[in-house]
Amino acid sequence: MKIGQLARTAGLNASAIRYYEKRGLLAPPQRTGGQRRYASDALSRVLLIRFATGMGFTLAEIKLFLNGLRDNTPVGPRWKKLATRKLIEVEQNIARSRKLKSLLQGLLHCHCPSLQFCVNCLRLSPKLRRLENMRMKRR
Amino acid sequence: MKIGQLARTAGLNASAIRYYEKRGLLAPPQRTGGQRRYASDALSRVLLIRFATGMGFTLAEIKLFLNGLRDNTPVGPRWKKLATRKLIEVEQNIARSRKLKSLLQGLLHCHCPSLQFCVNCLRLSPKLRRLENMRMKRR
DNA sequence: GCTTGACTTAAAGCTAACTTTAAGTTCTAG
DNA sequence: CTAGAACTTAAAGTTAGCTTTAAGTCAAGC
Numbered sequence: 407m408k409i410g411q412l413a414r415t416a417g418l419n420a421s422a423i424r425y426y427e428k429r430g431l432l433a434p435p436q437r438t439g440g441q442r443r444y445a446s447d448a449l450s451r452v453l454l455i456r457f458a459t460g461m462g463f464t465l466a467e468i469k470l471f472l473n474g475l476r477d478n479t480p481v482g483p484r485w486k487k488l489a490t491r492k493l494i495e496v497e498q499n500i501a502r503s504r505k506l507k508s509l510l511q512g513l514l515h516c517h518c519p520s521l522q523f524c525v526n527c528l529r530l531s532p533k534l535r536r537l538e539n540m541r542m543k544r545r
Numbered sequence: 546m547k548i549g550q551l552a553r554t555a556g557l558n559a560s561a562i563r564y565y566e567k568r569g570l571l572a573p574p575q576r577t578g579g580q581r582r583y584a585s586d587a588l589s590r591v592l593l594i595r596f597a598t599g600m601g602f603t604l605a606e607i608k609l610f611l612n613g614l615r616d617n618t619p620v621g622p623r624w625k626k627l628a629t630r631k632l633i634e635v636e637q638n639i640a641r642s643r644k645l646k647s648l649l650q651g652l653l654h655c656h657c658p659s660l661q662f663c664v665n666c667l668r669l670s671p672k673l674r675r676l677e678n679m680r681m682k683r684r
Numbered sequence: 685g686c687t688t689g690a691c692t693t694a695a696a697g698c699t700a701a702c703t704t705t706a707a708g709t710t711c712t713a714g
Numbered sequence: 715c716t717a718g719a720a721c722t723t724a725a726a727g728t729t730a731g732c733t734t735t736a737a738g739t740c741a742a743g744c
Contacts, residue, residue, distance in 0.1 A: 421733055439740055441691055461645055493649045500642045503635050506600055510632045560703055580721055
């Protein structure tokens with residue numbers, strides 16, 4: 407399978423596949439005349455990577471995980487640790503977003519004119535501070 | 546107030562304040578010998594900006610909002626539109642994170658050895674696809 | 685044999701919100 | 715008066731996960 411075929415099948419760009427290879431998530435495949443030729447297991451590998459990025463794992467984390475798998479290491483502890491950490495991140499994100507939501511709803515019901523608005527906002531500063539302290543890296 | 550003082554009081558770096566000025570969120574203040582001197586209302590302005598970024602608004606959105614305020618435009622429609630849009634984003638983020646959470650919890654209870662894992666993961670692909678379609682810009 | 689589409693590389697570009705750096709100026713305390 | 719802290723600028727660097735570009739090579743169909 408050429409890279410374009412693999413890309414179309416997996417639903418991403420060929421450049422992404424090359425990027426995964428450069429990042430060490432995908433083993434360099436055989437080549438024919440300089441061009442990459444993939445065996446069919448490459449597809450499931452790529453799909454797994456997409457799946458994991460979709461779940462919010464970073465490429466670095468996925469690489470860790472995949473390298474464990476490549477060694478045929480039992481999935482157990484490695485995966486559990488990564489997933490548990492990610493679960494905590496996701497839960498924090500939910501909590502933060504909930505606070506944000508109620509704050510936004512509250513502010514939407516506050517009909518203050520012009521700059522008085524700011525004053526009202528800043529009265530909420532204890533809440534704000536809690537929010538700011540919760541700020542995550544991303545997502 | 547010099548920029549360092551303002552920065553310390555507001556809890557950010559002086560470079561961030563200069564950045565806000567360059568981005569047009571903060572009016573250029575008076576200068577003494579080339580150095581910025583801020584009146585006290587600059588503090589509430591900066592705090593408002595921090596507040597809004599903490600709520601997930603981008604600097605571009607905040608600029609829009611602040612320029613409305615500067616004109617003494619009534620807050621009404623402009624703010625309502627921005628906040629409503631942001632509320633939708635936040636709600637989508639919550640929904641997405643909930644799906645992620647249940648997926649992660651499910652996977653944590655799946656004790657499959659080595660690469661079989663991947664197969665199990667990929668069986669979830671309809672869920673995955675829904676997740677992927679939900680992917681937001683950030684946060 | 686030739687065209688054309690698919691492939692190759694390294695390096696730069698993208699986004700957001702800043703920070704860091706480098707080189708120079710000004711303020712302030714002693 | 716002088717040391718050093720704080721300020722100034724423009725430009726480059728940071729993070730992640732790619733994409734785009736430029737310039738060139740290869741493959742497949744006619």
